[in-house]
Amino acid sequence: MTKQAKYKVLAGQFIGAIEAGEYQNGQSLPSLRQLSALNQVSMTTAMACYRHLESLGFITADPKRGFFVSLEYNPAGDIKHAQFTAKVSPLPATPPSRLRSGLATAQLDPALIDTQTLRASLARTMRSNQLLFNYGDPLGEISLRQALSNHMKTQGFTLNAQDLIITQGCLDAVKTALELTTKEGDVVAVPSPCYSGLLDILSVMGRYVMEIPSNLDGIDLVQLERAMAGQQIAACLLSANFQNPTGHCLSIQQKQALADMARRYQTPVIEDDVYRELSHDSMPPLPVKHFDKDGWILWCSSISKTLAPGFRLGWCAPGRFYDRYSDLVRVRSLGCNRPLQLALADYIGRGHYTRYLKKLNRTLALQCNQYIQTLTSLLGASIQLNRPKGGLVLWLELPDVDTRQLQAQLKNEHIYILCGDAFSTTDLYQSYVRLNFGQCLSAEVESQLIRFAQVIEHPLCQKPGEKYAKTGTKPA
Ligand SMILES: Cc1ncc(COP(=O)(O)O)c(C=O)c1O
Structure with missing residues (x-):
């Protein structure tokens, strides 16, 4: 019989205890250092054990707070997508x-x-x-x-x-x-x-x-x-x-x-x-x-x-x-x-x-929230978005907006965004826009977001027969 790797043996003990109800959902687990000392295994084995448990959905990791039992782990989030048969x-x-610039490119601000x-x-x-x-x-x-x-x-x-x-x-x-x-x-x-x-x-x-x-x-x-x-x-x-x-x-x-x-x-x-x-x-x-x-x-x-x-x-x-x-x-x-x-x-x-990434990710988390707050305060209910848990971009849905027109209008003012069409061979994403939040939210970027929100309201950027049909106002 082949001998099981040490980390799997250790993980098996946790699984047994979790399944026997010895741990509650959300309960914290020993730190890596404690796990390594308690079981006389290397830090690499301790980490492999937690990674294995994470891969099976039994625990989650939080870099600031440690490891936690999670019986409902679902990193997929709740992003909504168009349904169709692949062809x-x-x-x-x-x-x-x-x-390739500013809000259009998924890129970090050089200051970060x-x-x-x-x-x-x-x-x-x-x-x-x-x-x-x-x-x-x-x-x-x-x-x-x-x-x-x-x-x-x-x-x-x-x-x-x-x-x-x-x-x-x-x-x-x-x-x-x-x-x-x-x-x-x-x-x-x-x-x-x-x-x-x-x-x-x-x-x-x-x-x-x-x-x-x-x-x-x-x-x-x-x-x-x-x-x-x-x-x-x-x-x-x-x-x-x-x-x-x-x-x-x-x-x-x-x-x-x-x-x-x-x-x-x-x-x-x-x-x-x-x-x-x-x-x-x-x-x-x-x-x-x-x-x-x-x-x-x-x-x-x-x-x-x-x-x-x-x-x-x-x-x-x-x-x-x-x-x-x-x-x-x-x-x-x-x-x-x-x-x-x-x-x-x-x-x-x-x-x-490793040190740099830790700091960078804390900053990106804040920056992502700042962009979302700014956009929602400017556009209120007229946008839909999900908060990504990582990366550099926001995927916004702007119902009733012709995002190609929006992109063209903003380009005249040297403000660059990428409209949803770029991401598909279909026309399913015409009312979507992708924005980079890797840039720090400076006064200049904020003024670009304000213009973004104002230009959306321009009649040229509104799909005829949708919002205007609802309000009864004729596009100019
Ligand atoms: C999914 C994805 N892959 C690759 C790249 C480009 O990577 P690289 O610059 O290393 O070629 C990008 C840049 O936006 C990207 O979004």
């Missing part, structure tokens, strides 16, 4: 050029970035001529891969340095994954709505999309499974954590089910996980990759949303596709910028990244 759609041959410490890591790296003026490992500096692996281990997510390949940002990682797993004319399943940048990649690569609707519990796994089982799709591309634009997180059970489906139907799932570490008030959630047993999940991420998009550094853990993925990366570019990789390894290795 295959083509994409435009040339994707439209997108606005830990520039001083990051600069110090860069300066340390630049002292070594030997490192700077030679080719490095085309798959990525091992010091960076190791630093990333150690960093993720502290979150209960175990991935070896050798499983990771460094890329030029997340989209580069995703593109290589798509090249490997699909060919021109193939259909790729995506959640609806889907981040415009992913639709743009699929478009330039000549792939078709099958938008899978989401329901209250997240992406409709029944429809996704049907597409996998019917061999209608060559791959699936999605974000399971703080999805852009909805902010939506799949539950642990859904992640497990998805990993299992990928294995059963042998369908590659490309997981774009750039927002995972922007978890405002709890530990970063686990990726689908955590539940991947046979390597069907190609896990892609980067530091673009959390730290510095200008570094253009990301990574992929391509699972069973590792050899083919590394061949492609090796011949394509001979690796990524070396000094930046080494600086990032230094920054993460010294513990700055």
Whole structure:
């Protein structure tokens, strides 16, 4: 008989006690340090035990307060989505050029970035001529891969340095994954709505999309499974954590089910996980990759949303596709910028990244609330939104508003937003808008939000026959 891992044995004891009614819902559990001392296990085992319990839905983690018994854990939230039957759609041959600025781009305010410490890591790296003026490992500096692996281990997510390949940002990682797993004319399943940048990649690569609707519990796994089982799709591309634009997180059970489906139907799932570490008030959630047993999940991420998009550094853990993925990366570019990789390894290795993320997420939680308060006080009942538990964007529904007109009118005033059309091949999201809340709510941003609210009321931005039909006022 195989011996069970220590963390599972320990978790089993908790489960027994919880099921026997020895713990109440919401009751706090020993800290990691206490758990480790009480049971004479390492901190890593203690963390793995709590992560395992969390993955089974028995506990929740709060970074400030600790671990709690939770018998009703539901991170999926209650985002509402349009319901429809998934079908295959083509994409435009040339994707439209997108606005990259202010409220339109999911990006941190430079004031929130830990520039001083990051600069110090860069300066340390630049002292070594030997490192700077030679080719490095085309798959990525091992010091960076190791630093990333150690960093993720502290979150209960175990991935070896050798499983990771460094890329030029997340989209580069995703593109290589798509090249490997699909060919021109193939259909790729995506959640609806889907981040415009992913639709743009699929478009330039000549792939078709099958938008899978989401329901209250997240992406409709029944429809996704049907597409996998019917061999209608060559791959699936999605974000399971703080999805852009909805902010939506799949539950642990859904992640497990998805990993299992990928294995059963042998369908590659490309997981774009750039927002995972922007978890405002709890530990970063686990990726689908955590539940991947046979390597069907190609896990892609980067530091673009959390730290510095200008570094253009990301990574992929391509699972069973590792050899083919590394061949492609090796011949394509001979690796990524070396000094930046080494600086990032230094920054993460010294513990700055973990400390910085903690502070950043507290700030983002506040900032998210400030934006919601400002918007609701300006627009009252005429908007609908859910508060995301992580990430950088708000997904607003503006019933009766022609958001394309709104976008065009605001652009004349150099105020940039992204309207819902960008996130779908359907017209289901025409009354939605995505706003970045990564910028600090300065007087300038506040005045942009005030203009946003005023321009919404402009007759040109109101869909004829809706609000005006109700009020009896004719649009000018
Ligand atoms: C879901 C998602 N993936 C990837 C990216 C881009 O990542 P990177 O800059 O690392 O290529 C974005 C940027 O908005 C995004 O929202």
